[in-house]
Amino acid sequence: xxxxxxxxxxxxxxxxxxxxxxxxxxxxxxxxxxxxxxxxxxxxxxxxxxxxxxxxxxxxxxxxxxxxxxxxxxxxxxxxxxxxxxxxxxxxxxxxxxxxxxxxxxxxxxxxxxxxxxxxxx
Numbered sequence: 001x002x003x004x005x006x007x008x009x010x011x012x013x014x015x016x017x018x019x020x021x022x023x024x025x026x027x028x029x030x031x032x033x034x035x036x037x038x039x040x041x042x043x044x045x046x047x048x049x050x051x052x053x054x055x056x057x058x059x060x061x062x063x064x065x066x067x068x069x070x071x072x073x074x075x076x077x078x079x080x081x082x083x084x085x086x087x088x089x090x091x092x093x094x095x096x097x098x099x100x101x102x103x104x105x106x107x108x109x110x111x112x113x114x115x116x117x118x119x120x121x122x
Contacts, residue, residue, distance in 0.1 A: 025064035031093035032063050032070075039085060051077055 036045035052058040056073040058066045074082040 027096050028064040028093055029061055031096055032089050033060065035085065035088045035092045039088060048077065 033045070036048055040048065049060045052063075052070070052073055053060075056066075056069050058070055058073065063070045071082075071086065074085060078085060
């Protein structure tokens with residue numbers, strides 16, 4: 001438990017630095033893009049982005065501002081696979097901060113994904 005608390009505090013400090021440089025949203029959008037392309041490939045990732053924009057009015061570069069809608073849209077589109085993708089997004093985001101945190105998400109819990117990112121973003 002102490003290790004988790006230390007990791008959480010280090011993450012908060014790193015994010016404060018990111019917030020000051022206004023790169024946090026860009027980093028999250030990049031983590032989403034990197035994950036979707038790695039997991040699904042470029043063509044399928046573009047299909048997902050088209051779905052998000054046409055059905056949920058979420059543009060590729062606006063995901064960080066629409067976390068709840070993005071999470072719900074992914075759940076709708078990928079069903080139970082959304083949990084795996086969300087876990088990968090979180091790990092990619094942490095990695096972009098040069099931090100490693102193993103992520104466990106309970107299946108079909110969009111709120112947990114959104115809440116974890118909200119604690120990291122303003």
